[in-house]
Amino acid sequence: MSEAVARYIEDGQVLYLAGFTHLIPFAFGHEIIRQHKRGLTLCRATPDLLYEQMLAGHVAEKVIFSYAGNPGVGLLPVFRRAVETGAVAIEEWTHFEMVARLAAGAAGVPFWPVNTLDNDLSRRRARPRVASPFTGQLVPVVPPLAPDVTLLHAHAADEEGNIYVDGLLGEMREAALAARRVLVSVETCEPARELRAGRLTLLLPAFRVASVSVEPWGAHPSYVLGRYDRDTLFYRQWDAQARQELAVEAWLHEFVYGVADRAEYVRQLPAGRLRTLKEAALI
Amino acid sequence: MSDPLLTPKEQMVVMAARLLRPAERVLVGVGLPNLAANLAKRVHAPDLVLIYESGILDANPKSLPLSIGDPVLVRDALATIPMLELFSNYLQTGWIDVGFLGGAQVDCRGNLNSTVIGPYEHPVTRLAGSGGAADIASCARRLILMLPQDLRHFPPQVDFVTSPGHPPEGRRPDGQGPAWVVTDRGLYDFDDEGRMRLRQLHPDETLATVQNATGWPLEVHPDVGHWAPPTDAEYEALRRLVSTTPVDRQASA
Numbered sequence: 129m130s131e132a133v134a135r136y137i138e139d140g141q142v143l144y145l146a147g148f149t150h151l152i153p154f155a156f157g158h159e160i161i162r163q164h165k166r167g168l169t170l171c172r173a174t175p176d177l178l179y180e181q182m183l184a185g186h187v188a189e190k191v192i193f194s195y196a197g198n199p200g201v202g203l204l205p206v207f208r209r210a211v212e213t214g215a216v217a218i219e220e221w222t223h224f225e226m227v228a229r230l231a232a233g234a235a236g237v238p239f240w241p242v243n244t245l246d247n248d249l250s251r252r253r254a255r256p257r258v259a260s261p262f263t264g265q266l267v268p269v270v271p272p273l274a275p276d277v278t279l280l281h282a283h284a285a286d287e288e289g290n291i292y293v294d295g296l297l298g299e300m301r302e303a304a305l306a307a308r309r310v311l312v313s314v315e316t317c318e319p320a321r322e323l324r325a326g327r328l329t330l331l332l333p334a335f336r337v338a339s340v341s342v343e344p345w346g347a348h349p350s351y352v353l354g355r356y357d358r359d360t361l362f363y364r365q366w367d368a369q370a371r372q373e374l375a376v377e378a379w380l381h382e383f384v385y386g387v388a389d390r391a392e393y394v395r396q397l398p399a400g401r402l403r404t405l406k407e408a409a410l411i
Numbered sequence: 412m413s414d415p416l417l418t419p420k421e422q423m424v425v426m427a428a429r430l431l432r433p434a435e436r437v438l439v440g441v442g443l444p445n446l447a448a449n450l451a452k453r454v455h456a457p458d459l460v461l462i463y464e465s466g467i468l469d470a471n472p473k474s475l476p477l478s479i480g481d482p483v484l485v486r487d488a489l490a491t492i493p494m495l496e497l498f499s500n501y502l503q504t505g506w507i508d509v510g511f512l513g514g515a516q517v518d519c520r521g522n523l524n525s526t527v528i529g530p531y532e533h534p535v536t537r538l539a540g541s542g543g544a545a546d547i548a549s550c551a552r553r554l555i556l557m558l559p560q561d562l563r564h565f566p567p568q569v570d571f572v573t574s575p576g577h578p579p580e581g582r583r584p585d586g587q588g589p590a591w592v593v594t595d596r597g598l599y600d601f602d603d604e605g606r607m608r609l610r611q612l613h614p615d616e617t618l619a620t621v622q623n624a625t626g627w628p629l630e631v632h633p634d635v636g637h638w639a640p641p642t643d644a645e646y647e648a649l650r651r652l653v654s655t656t657p658v659d660r661q662a663s664a
Contacts (some may be wrong), residue, residue: 148465148466148480148494149465149478149479150465150480150485151481172522173542174492174542179484193540194537194541194542194543195539195540195541195542195543196537196540196542197538197539197540197542199477199478199479199480200441200476200477200478201477203537203538203539204539207537208536208537208596211534211537212534212536212537218539220526220541221541222541222542222544222545222546223464223494223498223541223542224498224499224502224503224543224544224546225546226497227493227494227495227498228495228499230495231495242503242546242609243503243549243550244545244546244549244550245545245548245549245575245576246575247541247548247572247573247574248526248531248571248572248573249526249541249545249573250545252531263595283506295482295485295491296465296466296467296480296485296491297491297492297493297494298465298466298480298493298494299493299494299495300493301493302493302495338480351482353482353485357482358477358478358481358482360477360478360481362476362479363478378452408482409482411486
């Protein structure tokens with residue numbers, strides 16, 4: 129993973145770290161922080177704790193997003209401070225607009241129609257409308273989003289580098305296919321024959337994937353369906369912790385700068401916690 | 412008298428659950444809407460179809476999720492589908508009967524703000540933003556709005572229209588848009604002009620106390636009365652629901 133990030137991620141790029149609640153690529157985010165990348169534009173429908181940590185690591189100058197909350201808990205304290213003080217620029221959409229932009233990027237077409245009514249976000253952007261050449265009907269449209277690199281975490285890869293997942297896809301497939309380059313981390317590498325006979329489905333063919341890294345627990349504190357559960361305690365505790373800049377710094381020093389890689393991060397977590405998350409996933 | 416065993420928020424959940432009809436397809440958000448939809452499914456609408464914007468079709472959660480993408484929602488669901496498919500092919504094409512929305516501010520036309528307090532460029536408080544809210548407000552057949560009622564949440568004008576309500580000239584011509592507002596003080600519908608109107612009062616409230624918590628002159632339905640207290644079945648089901656969250660399970664493990 130370290131090599132992939134060093135080789136493919138450049139300062140100033142537009143990145144999409146995909147995964148909606150499920151399969152959030154935290155290991156990749158931490159590696160980007162450790163390598164001190166700068167000036168990135170970070171896109172995600174839900175910035176989540178991942179972009180909280182990346183903003184605290186000063187890798188980004190802009191965030192493109194559609195929902196900056198911590199679901200069931202509250203807001204995102206680091207993101208909120210950065211926006212309120214103007215430390216980071218934002219570009220904001222609705223969820224449907226965000227996935228429609230990715231669909232346009234993935235399909236290679238110049239816009240995508242979205243029938244969401246006018247609201248203050250669309251008015252701020254003076255959202256354009258296009259007349260159907262067939263009926264004359266006017267439809268609002270959004271522009272494509274085509275990241276330089278999309279990074280994602282998945283259940284498994286086979287020996288050829290085909291990528292397999294289960295459960296919620298969110299916007300993962302569109303985000304991957306909209307990018308020229310896709311970097312993937314997986315929980316396990318398994319024989320193609322077994323994967324194709326099992327319940328996982330293909331997310332991406334190997335030819336759309338630039339790099340695969342095997343990183344167990346690569347999505348913690350989000351989850352991997354059937355492998356480990358969402359660490360809701362972590363999501364709850366982050367809220368209080370992240371209100372203090374020093375506490376966030378201390379967390380980064382312990383769990384990002386202070387470790388060499390994901391394996392070392394995992395060793396820092398309480399063993400009992402990991403066992404609980406694993407057992408909960410098998411219920 | 413109000414039920415001392417239920418908090419005002421829990422009573423909101425009971426009232427909201429009653430607005431859901433059997434077999435409806437409901438797009439559920441986190442927090443109170445999630446409780447309300449799951450309560451309705453356990454009390455009077457077991458065939459309610461719970462849909463979550465993360466891409467979950469017909470969820471049957473055994474316990475309450477913290478977020479809308481939690482594994483507990485996925486495990487017993489009919490299917491998970493990409494968000495693009497959910498928003499394009501189910502929501503935009505009119506297959507969602509009810510959308511639930513909350514927010515920081517609502518006005519008398521049901522315009523909702525969940526984006527920012529103060530000016531957008533120089534926020535006093537930056538909130539989470541739309542997520543799917545603007546899309547749901549646009550395309551769900553009818554909307555149930557849930558939020559606490561005081562002068563902060565019910566200002567004369569919202570600071571930002573995240574999700575559009577009824578237009579200034581009248582109700583939405585397509586028959587869609589905000590249908591109900593459930594608060595900790597009362598239940599509201601919208602009149603023929605698209606103005607919010609008080610229908611039922613919380614047992615502890617009067618017209619005066621409710622008006623004092625509202626940033627515009629309230630319209631009141633002629634048949635306004637107090638809402639019926641929670642039934643035993645509602646009370647029991649709600650208690651069971653709130654006692655089984657995944658967080659409790661992990662914290663005690």
